[in-house]
Every structure is written in structure tokens, then in C-alpha cells.
Amino acid sequence: MERDAHARANTEQLRLLLEDLELTTAQARPEYTAPMHPAALTVAEIADQLARIYAADQSLSDDVPTPEERTALADYLGCHEEIRPEAWAAWVVDLNPADWDAAEYWLDFEFVEPCPEARPPSAQPRPRH
Structure with a gap:
């Protein structure tokens, strides 16, 4: 016993x-x-994560990212602007051309946040889905 x-x-x-x-x-x-560490991801892996998060945001998937995953990737892309066009180029290959404008708008204006160091102290992060 x-x-x-x-x-x-x-x-x-x-x-x-x-x-x-x-x-x-x-x-x-x-x-x-494991928790997402965007700096350890390849551009193709970042594109895969963007596709997954976008699909969840558009209610096309129930594979919803955690708030921490969203924030980590959004902040990383905001702080490493040179990676964003590369990730977009890798992601767009798998997108339907009819979805390009909406997906690019989402990436640039709804998902990516300015680098936390560049945000004014009074700025509050946008609410996440």
C-alpha cells in the first residue's frame, strides 16, 4: 500500500x-x-506559423495559438522588419491569390506589433483575438 x-x-x-x-x-x-521562440525558427517555419494563426483568426481552423505564441511572433516580426518580407514571400506561395490582399493587410496592420522597445510607455498593446 x-x-x-x-x-x-x-x-x-x-x-x-x-x-x-x-x-x-x-x-x-x-x-x-515547446513555447515558440521565433528567433529559432526558419523563415519557412515562421510562414507556417503565420498561416496557422491567420487561419485561426479567420475561423478557418480551431488550432488557436496561445496569447504567448501570438505575442512572441508578432513582437519578433515587429522588431525584425527585415524578416517580415521574407516570411510573407514564403507564406504567399501557399495562399490563394484571391486572399493575398486580406492576408497581407492582416499581417501588416492586425498582427505585427511595433517592437516593444519602440512603443511609447503609454501605448497599450492591441487586444488579441
Whole structure:
């Protein structure tokens, strides 16, 4: 009986550790393995993330990003403006040409935020979906 209690305590401790490391999300969504770090992504991976987030914003997918994922990518693209055209060029290849204008508007005016360092202290981030 003592072993069962010990095993349950170990299982609970492991669950809490995985939760702290945000690995429980990986169990629910196998394609998601860790918090997004945009600087570690290739341009093609950034384009894939943009497509995923855009589809969720347009109610075309239920693969909704976390607020942290959105903010990380939006801030990264706002701070690294040279990456945005490259990511757009990689993303546009998979878009229907009829959607180009709406997707580009979304990217430039609804998704990407100015670099946090460039924001005035009084500026509040736009609410996220």
C-alpha cells in the first residue's frame, strides 16, 4: 500500500513538472512541443506559423495559438522588419491569390506589433483575438 501512495505522489510530481515546463500542451497537440521562440525558427517555419494563426483568426481552423505564441511572433516580426518580407514571400506561395490582399493587410496592420522597445510607455498593446 505504501508503494501505491509513493507511486501516486511521484506521478503527481511529474505531472506538475511537465505542466511547469509547458510540456502538457505537447501531449494534447503532438505537433507543438515547446513555447515558440521565433528567433529559432526558419523563415519557412515562421510562414507556417503565420498561416496557422491567420487561419485561426479567420475561423478557418480551431488550432488557436496561445496569447504567448501570438505575442512572441508578432513582437519578433515587429522588431525584425527585415524578416517580415521574407516570411510573407514564403507564406504567399501557399495562399490563394484571391486572399493575398486580406492576408497581407492582416499581417501588416492586425498582427505585427511595433517592437516593444519602440512603443511609447503609454501605448497599450492591441487586444488579441
